[in-house]
Amino acid sequence: MTDIATMPQPVSFGRRLKRFMADRPLIPLIILLIILVVILQVLRPGIVNERWLANTAKFAIPLAILAGCQTMTMLTGGIDLSVGTVATMSAFIMATQIVNQDPAVAFLLAMLPAVLIGLVNGIGVGVFRVHPLIMTLGTSLIGTGFLQVYQRTVIASGAKIPDFLNWLGTGVTYGFPNALLLFVPVAVLIVFMLNRTGFGRLLYAVGDNERAARLSGVRYWQVITALYVLSSLLAGITGLLYIGLIKAPSLSLAEPLVLPSVAAAVIGGTSIFGGRGGYTGTIIGALILTVLTTLLTILQMPEGGRRILFGFIVLFVTAAYLRIVEDR
Amino acid sequence: MTANPLLDATGVAKNYGAVAALRNASLSVLPGEVHALMGANGAGKSTLVKILTGAIKADAGRILIRGQQLDVRSPAAARRAGLLPVYQEPSLIPDLDVLSNLRLTGTPVEAFRAWVRELGIPDLDIRETARHIPLAILRVLDLARALAVEPDVLLLDEMTAALPANLAEKVLEVVRRQGDAGRSVIFISHRFVEISALCDRATVLRDGSTVGVVDIEPGIEERIVEMMLGARIEKTRVTARAANEVAIAGGGRPRLSVRNLQLGTKLNDVSFDLANGEVAGVFALEGQGQDELFAALAGSIRPTGGSIDVDGAPVKFSHPSDAIQAGIAYVPGDRTEALAMQRSVRENIALPFSAALRKWGPIRMRREQVVVSGAIGRLQIDTRAQGEVQRLSGGNQQKVTIARWIAANARTILCFDPTRGIDVGTKQEIYKLLRELAGQGKSVLFYTSEMEEVQRVCDRVIVIFGGRVVDTFPVEEADEPALMRAAYGLPRGAKADVGILAEVKPGSNAEAAS
Amino acid sequence: MSRFLRNQGWVAGLFALLIFLFVVTKLIQPGYGSGDFGSLARAVLPYAFAVAAQTVVVIAGGIDLSVAAMMALTSVTAASMMNGASEEYALFVVPFVLAMGLALGALNGVLIVVTRVPDIVVTLAMLFVLQGAALLVLEAPGGAAAEWLKASVIGTVPIPGLPDWADAWVPKALVLLFVCLCIVWIPLRRSRLGLSIYAIGSNELAAFRSGVPVARTRIVAYALSGLFAALGGLSLTISTGIGAPIPGPYLLASVAAVVLGGVALGGGKGGLLGPIIAVFVLRLVRTDLTLLAIDPNVTAIIEGLIMVAVVMFGAFITMRSRPAGATP
Amino acid sequence: GKYTIGISNTVQGNGWREEMICAMKAQALASGEVAKLNIAHRNTDAAGQLEDIRNLISAKVDAIVVNPADPAGIKAGLEEATKAGIVVVAVDQAVTEPSAYIISNNQEQYAYLGAKWLFQQMGGKGEVFYMRGAAGASADSDRDKGFKKALAEFPDVKVAQEVFTGWQQDQAKQQILSFLATGTPINGIWTSGIDNVIVDALVEQQAPMVPVVGADNAGFVGQLSSVKGLVGAAVTNPGSIGGAGVTLALQILDGKKPAQQTVLVEPQLWENATDEGKAKLKSVVDPSLSPEWPVSISIPDWTTYTKDQIVACKGPGE
Numbered sequence A: 001m002t003d004i005a006t007m008p009q010p011v012s013f014g015r016r017l018k019r020f021m022a023d024r025p026l027i028p029l030i031i032l033l034i035i036l037v038v039i040l041q042v043l044r045p046g047i048v049n050e051r052w053l054a055n056t057a058k059f060a061i062p063l064a065i066l067a068g069c070q071t072m073t074m075l076t077g078g079i080d081l082s083v084g085t086v087a088t089m090s091a092f093i094m095a096t097q098i099v100n101q102d103p104a105v106a107f108l109l110a111m112l113p114a115v116l117i118g119l120v121n122g123i124g125v126g127v128f129r130v131h132p133l134i135m136t137l138g139t140s141l142i143g144t145g146f147l148q149v150y151q152r153t154v155i156a157s158g159a160k161i162p163d164f165l166n167w168l169g170t171g172v173t174y175g176f177p178n179a180l181l182l183f184v185p186v187a188v189l190i191v192f193m194l195n196r197t198g199f200g201r202l203l204y205a206v207g208d209n210e211r212a213a214r215l216s217g218v219r220y221w222q223v224i225t226a227l228y229v230l231s232s233l234l235a236g237i238t239g240l241l242y243i244g245l246i247k248a249p250s251l252s253l254a255e256p257l258v259l260p261s262v263a264a265a266v267i268g269g270t271s272i273f274g275g276r277g278g279y280t281g282t283i284i285g286a287l288i289l290t291v292l293t294t295l296l297t298i299l300q301m302p303e304g305g306r307r308i309l310f311g312f313i314v315l316f317v318t319a320a321y322l323r324i325v326e327d328r
Numbered sequence B: 001m002t003a004n005p006l007l008d009a010t011g012v013a014k015n016y017g018a019v020a021a022l023r024n025a026s027l028s029v030l031p032g033e034v035h036a037l038m039g040a041n042g043a044g045k046s047t048l049v050k051i052l053t054g055a056i057k058a059d060a061g062r063i064l065i066r067g068q069q070l071d072v073r074s075p076a077a078a079r080r081a082g083l084l085p086v087y088q089e090p091s092l093i094p095d096l097d098v099l100s101n102l103r104l105t106g107t108p109v110e111a112f113r114a115w116v117r118e119l120g121i122p123d124l125d126i127r128e129t130a131r132h133i134p135l136a137i138l139r140v141l142d143l144a145r146a147l148a149v150e151p152d153v154l155l156l157d158e159m160t161a162a163l164p165a166n167l168a169e170k171v172l173e174v175v176r177r178q179g180d181a182g183r184s185v186i187f188i189s190h191r192f193v194e195i196s197a198l199c200d201r202a203t204v205l206r207d208g209s210t211v212g213v214v215d216i217e218p219g220i221e222e223r224i225v226e227m228m229l230g231a232r233i234e235k236t237r238v239t240a241r242a243a244n245e246v247a248i249a250g251g252g253r254p255r256l257s258v259r260n261l262q263l264g265t266k267l268n269d270v271s272f273d274l275a276n277g278e279v280a281g282v283f284a285l286e287g288q289g290q291d292e293l294f295a296a297l298a299g300s301i302r303p304t305g306g307s308i309d310v311d312g313a314p315v316k317f318s319h320p321s322d323a324i325q326a327g328i329a330y331v332p333g334d335r336t337e338a339l340a341m342q343r344s345v346r347e348n349i350a351l352p353f354s355a356a357l358r359k360w361g362p363i364r365m366r367r368e369q370v371v372v373s374g375a376i377g378r379l380q381i382d383t384r385a386q387g388e389v390q391r392l393s394g395g396n397q398q399k400v401t402i403a404r405w406i407a408a409n410a411r412t413i414l415c416f417d418p419t420r421g422i423d424v425g426t427k428q429e430i431y432k433l434l435r436e437l438a439g440q441g442k443s444v445l446f447y448t449s450e451m452e453e454v455q456r457v458c459d460r461v462i463v464i465f466g467g468r469v470v471d472t473f474p475v476e477e478a479d480e481p482a483l484m485r486a487a488y489g490l491p492r493g494a495k496a497d498v499g500i501l502a503e504v505k506p507g508s509n510a511e512a513a514s
Numbered sequence C: 001m002s003r004f005l006r007n008q009g010w011v012a013g014l015f016a017l018l019i020f021l022f023v024v025t026k027l028i029q030p031g032y033g034s035g036d037f038g039s040l041a042r043a044v045l046p047y048a049f050a051v052a053a054q055t056v057v058v059i060a061g062g063i064d065l066s067v068a069a070m071m072a073l074t075s076v077t078a079a080s081m082m083n084g085a086s087e088e089y090a091l092f093v094v095p096f097v098l099a100m101g102l103a104l105g106a107l108n109g110v111l112i113v114v115t116r117v118p119d120i121v122v123t124l125a126m127l128f129v130l131q132g133a134a135l136l137v138l139e140a141p142g143g144a145a146a147e148w149l150k151a152s153v154i155g156t157v158p159i160p161g162l163p164d165w166a167d168a169w170v171p172k173a174l175v176l177l178f179v180c181l182c183i184v185w186i187p188l189r190r191s192r193l194g195l196s197i198y199a200i201g202s203n204e205l206a207a208f209r210s211g212v213p214v215a216r217t218r219i220v221a222y223a224l225s226g227l228f229a230a231l232g233g234l235s236l237t238i239s240t241g242i243g244a245p246i247p248g249p250y251l252l253a254s255v256a257a258v259v260l261g262g263v264a265l266g267g268g269k270g271g272l273l274g275p276i277i278a279v280f281v282l283r284l285v286r287t288d289l290t291l292l293a294i295d296p297n298v299t300a301i302i303e304g305l306i307m308v309a310v311v312m313f314g315a316f317i318t319m320r321s322r323p324a325g326a327t328p
Numbered sequence D: 001g002k003y004t005i006g007i008s009n010t011v012q013g014n015g016w017r018e019e020m021i022c023a024m025k026a027q028a029l030a031s032g033e034v035a036k037l038n039i040a041h042r043n044t045d046a047a048g049q050l051e052d053i054r055n056l057i058s059a060k061v062d063a064i065v066v067n068p069a070d071p072a073g074i075k076a077g078l079e080e081a082t083k084a085g086i087v088v089v090a091v092d093q094a095v096t097e098p099s100a101y102i103i104s105n106n107q108e109q110y111a112y113l114g115a116k117w118l119f120q121q122m123g124g125k126g127e128v129f130y131m132r133g134a135a136g137a138s139a140d141s142d143r144d145k146g147f148k149k150a151l152a153e154f155p156d157v158k159v160a161q162e163v164f165t166g167w168q169q170d171q172a173k174q175q176i177l178s179f180l181a182t183g184t185p186i187n188g189i190w191t192s193g194i195d196n197v198i199v200d201a202l203v204e205q206q207a208p209m210v211p212v213v214g215a216d217n218a219g220f221v222g223q224l225s226s227v228k229g230l231v232g233a234a235v236t237n238p239g240s241i242g243g244a245g246v247t248l249a250l251q252i253l254d255g256k257k258p259a260q261q262t263v264l265v266e267p268q269l270w271e272n273a274t275d276e277g278k279a280k281l282k283s284v285v286d287p288s289l290s291p292e293w294p295v296s297i298s299i300p301d302w303t304t305y306t307k308d309q310i311v312a313c314k315g316p317g318e
């Protein structure tokens, strides 16, 4: 009559595999990436060559850095929608100021709005507790407005892409894009920061349980302000890299990267609710998105169909990944 | 018994990961009966209520309602079956007003109003948003809402814990009448006074299993306590006092000196000292201001008056980090408040190391490893699942919250009910640890809702009632009747037994509703 | 009275701001009259429906990034169905398109409940899917709208017993807006279902324990959002007479107006009135900026500043009004 | 100045549109007849443009110059403007409202001209990479008509791949690079005005140069005269059409109505395959302009401002 409480049963292979994957969330992600590349190669035999790899890397890198901004902010339960505007601003300012200024001065001028916007975001979110979505959206609008006004004042001076950025953005050395020279240190730095520094720890802690962090002596506003400034700085640097890659300063240069950067972070396993995720996953997420874009470009189907496919693949990948990783 | 049980649950089990909340619980309630469900903290009472009312799913067990096996899968289904709970946490929707909350659950408004008046709240504004209503009133509203639909079985989980005496009195009256009117009530409380005044029978749970069902009659308390605590009592008394001998007498300046601390209406004129090498207990019934006292000492909220001195120097805390800077660490009772659940044991323990701005740089991993594993070893944390704290058992989670401050070498630890929902063995370890800390000259302020913990761990006990320090005992004098009396605000030395409802009349010292 | 101010204070303040703006408008342009008010009402229409769509899900504790794409899809569907069709056929088109919005919204909800992917990701993926579908329906802007539909937002509604000058201030578009919103919102607000939507946004656990079917309620909230978005799409087709497959600027505008309208992004709080007034405020600000002939590039700055400032002000007020002694 | 002119534009941050706005401002200033410009210039859709137009009507402007988000979508607003006694001039694209005057670049012809030249360069056969604008935009579908018309005249020319660049530089560049990586041989590239990044990509990848058709953007025009081995053509699509729109509006206000409602500015094609063409390109190349700006900063007979004026981008009263 009385049922007995469930006893631990021998763990099945499926569960063990799941556990294994759950402990190493990168593996299923890499598998998904490889599947996409294989599909691409099947659809267009020969496309996956050295040159394609270099190009994919070139485009994935700016996306991956911006997605790094999203990863860091999402770890704290936030989001940074101003990265597109910040990147565009620093790119545009760099390209216009370099004409008459010393490169170092131009660089500083280009990074100035990034710092300012980051600071305003950080104070708004960290001190006034404005929802990050609204805060960064607002500053992004304001930034765009200022950029338009600025553009008006410099239109006569013309624009120029500094050779160095050009080399960095598009150059390839021994088959490796030069952008890796920027990206590898940045990526290592972000990964190191998230895993091996006090600040990184705090990002996770604040996002996981703000009260717990507080009780441990963490001052929320300090962490958040530093975070959004850092995020903006990275976005600014991405802007410089991107202008070197695209070589056409425009007022909406990096805007198209914003939503994909959020998507890359989410696909890479970072939780939008904070406290969970990491940068290596995000990098793979950015690669997945870049390959997916190529795949959809190559597909001979109406644009509408491509977008539908894109949406469903993003949803499917995220759902599959959650299923695999989440141990419920 | 001749009548058929209205509700009959057998073999109920529920596991949360590694934690067995219920192992083999059974409960049988007769029509028209007020049935007490008793058990120590973490025995599984709330879990059983949640299972009976469909709020969570049992892993095993059989539940018969009026002799029929019903599948109560959701609170809505439980309502239809005539089972209405008042959970331990208020369950009114915070952003809706009372009226909308009634409509949400399909509760008749007039009946509700009548019950609210009956329960001693004559002037309730039914348009008030739940968020703005004080906790005590919310609990009563929860009850009135349940009563208004005239349930067959009413399940009250620590209904009176957060109530001031006058409201509690009304609630008890009403509950007693429910039984007379032929309705069954399952009544959970840690207060024997209420049980003996109210209940017909009691089911006792221990560590997730039903260990006995008894009729309530004079003198039954001892037996219930025995059943609740099992073999624990004898063992522990010995070890506790033995450990105590190591304590260093706190010479010189007190470590912490609190004077006339004031916090709104919650704390009045609280003054006491905490010496080096001392474990001072704080004992109080629920909601007497102990939460606020600890929060103020931890820098979580700012007191509205009074002073706090640390090592003789006055301090003002505006953030927990200030308190930590002064060497005061706070271990909250609710571990979900203290832990980053998705992070590892190591990160949780090392969290305070990174908090200050100047510690944001690279972490010296090897040094951290040594310190963290030292703390883990010291508390014997079972780290088989250390990747994420949420996979640890509750007791081990609790240990992590303490280990953090052991690792950080805090000089003063404020422990708020650290053994809440913790198993016997772990409790022992925590007692031992606290004594050891005192032995090293550290000081501990230790709130507990369990009387025997006071005797096992503390050198001295401070009793709080209605936001005031009503008494301070050396531990030798802190036997249960004395503590209980003080906790109810009765003067020391009063001869009458505690445990009779009549003692707790309003006008003794009980405060009116806030 | 004090409770009214506490609960409705934000909305009342917003309304005062709106009145103030009307006064300012009248000062800038003394000729501002009933006809201009009618224009305002028509401009408000699509935004109001978009913000209604967003409000429902935000109250339920979610967010819907697919609002604008849903509007585009329903708009092109309506426009292409009515293209070359008889006037009466529109009588079928309208309910069809509304049902389509309802179904697609419900699909959003089902995907969120079933996949357990965070709503922000699901609706982001659906944004692409719906956009793609819109492009499949109409590759370029086109289609048509029935004349009687177009007429339904032009002109004023004669109200018996009111003098003509007063009638002139009752534009059809405004009446249509309020009728559509009220038909759905008022019964909803008063029903168990409406309360359930607030409940799951306010405290999901408490809602569940109060017997609210959480998953079903979430799906219904998204379905309603879809319905409102479809109304928005229809209003686009009606006012322009065509359908355009590229989504307009309604997503960000809707999120901004929701927050401005006093609906907490966490869910459970606020109503529809606040966001609708916020839409009027935002549209009227745009009117004033045009009337003042302000440099168009500065207008972006002003709009961003207003958004950030109002939300910061709101956050500041909540911080101040937090009961003394409570843990922040 | 005696007139107030309202301007409505729905794409912001794009070089071509920015030049159009500057041309409007410069022309208003140069004409001396305009007291004030009321500019509604933001990213929005047809419904948003209706709102802007109605706001301009509320502002009681004398004329509205509009670059329509959609030819049919703003009909109601334009009709109301005319009824209010306001002169309406649409630039860049046609509108369906019969009372409006139109001065426009002929988008269908634009595509036809470039595509035809390209297919001739390809010897009437081979594969073309067709890089369109934004899916769902009306200018894009007009150009598609012109392209398809040319394609029909060259039955041996095949479209190897059709993509939408969204008129975005980064997207276009990624697409061309992806495509080049497939190794699919192509004989020509037609772009909807996102051109200089395409040439960049070919150079960067050291891919075989194929004929490229683009617009008269400063960057691309510069490339046509400087990039070695590049054969290509720039089809004019002057942003200065905005200035022409202002001129037309002023003429109408002054009572000089044009003979027809619609004035089409026919595109020209500047190529570098012939010496003649090269000379023409030499004369128009202008490295001082932002690469996104079309080099045809003025339209003879229609604009009277100087280069300095349009570059200064100042309207009356600024």
Ligand SMILES: Nc1ncnc2c1ncn2[C@@H]1O[C@H](COP(=O)(O)OP(=O)(O)OP(=O)(O)O)[C@@H](O)[C@H]1O
Residues within 6 Å of the ligand: B016, B019, B020, B021, B022, B039, B040, B041, B042, B043, B044, B045, B046, B047, B048, B088, B394, B420, B421, B422
């Ligand atoms: N969601 C949960 N996850 C993990 N463990 C849980 C959860 N809920 C309860 N437990 C554990 O189950 C056990 C029984 O908890 P329960 O709340 O039923 O105790 P209780 O008898 O009501 O105690 P108290 O008197 O303190 O209210 C405790 O050890 C608790 O830690």
Ligand SMILES: Nc1ncnc2c1ncn2[C@@H]1O[C@H](COP(=O)(O)OP(=O)(O)OP(=O)(O)O)[C@@H](O)[C@H]1O
Residues within 6 Å of the ligand: B350, B353, B354, B363, B364, B367, B368, B369, B371, B407, B408, B409
């Ligand atoms: N990053 C860390 N990793 C490992 N152990 C740490 C770390 N930081 C501090 N500790 C340990 O925590 C204890 C107390 O740390 P505390 O913050 O007082 O360090 P401190 O350098 O002395 O700082 P302060 O200068 O503020 O006193 C010491 O035992 C120390 O070894």
Ligand SMILES: [Mg+2]
Residues within 6 Å of the ligand: B041, B158
């Ligand atoms: Mg308890």
Ligand SMILES: [Mg+2]
Residues within 6 Å of the ligand: B045, B046, B047, B088, B157
């Ligand atoms: Mg309990």
